[in-house]
Amino acid sequence: DDITAELKRLESDVAVVDARIARDTERLAASSNPKQAQGFESELASLTRRKSDLEDMEIALMERLETADAAVSEQEALIAETNAQGAQLSADAKTTVSDATTRLEGARRDRDAVAASVPTDLLSLYERLAARGNGAGLLRAGACEACRMVLPPSDLATVRRAQTDEVVFCPECGAILVRTEESR
Ligand SMILES: [Zn+2]
Structure with a gap:
């Protein structure tokens, strides 16, 4: 100009x-x-x-x-x-947010469905634990998937001896150990 x-x-x-x-x-x-x-x-x-x-x-x-x-x-x-x-x-951001919202809603529905099948006292124990740390962790290949720590052999033996309907905890993080086929 x-x-x-x-x-x-x-x-x-x-x-x-x-x-x-x-x-x-x-x-x-x-x-x-x-x-x-x-x-x-x-x-x-x-x-x-x-x-x-x-x-x-x-x-x-x-x-x-x-x-x-x-x-x-x-x-x-x-x-x-x-x-x-x-x-x-x-x-892109709008798509990401929308996808995440859809996934979150799906996860909430899944969680509600699972929670409905869990006994009330176990569910409230889980919720208390989850509020201050790890609520539950899958026990896989001798390790707690909530904290990733490998359980010492003696603790692992105790867990393996426990009845299937007994609630067992991770000695490291205190999470409820979920035992499945993968836990053996
Ligand atoms: Zn743990």
Whole structure:
């Protein structure tokens, strides 16, 4: 915008010089006084130099304008690209949130179904444990999946001796140990 404004100023300067050249040319043509004519000629020569200087400045400014326009276009393209990326990320985020919400709702339904099949006292024990740490962990390959600790052999032997309907706990984290086929 600054360059464009400067160019307009130069153009109006050139117009002023052109008007003076036209006026002096007319006066020179009409003049019959040699001394006066010489004065017009010298003024015309200086006006022509001035016009040439102004035109050189115009050319330099036009080159700067071209460079600046290219830079603006480049930035505009970058802004458009960034906006498109932003829109894509925003859409992706919405999909992620929506997927997670669907999974969460599914997990809640599954949990409710499982909880309904668990005896009340066991469920409340689980909920007490879960409120302050690990509620339950699958016992797999001799390790508690809630805390990832491998049970010492003596503890493992105790757990293995326990009745299937007995509630056993992880000696490390206190979680209820869930025993399945994978626990053997
Ligand atoms: Zn544990």
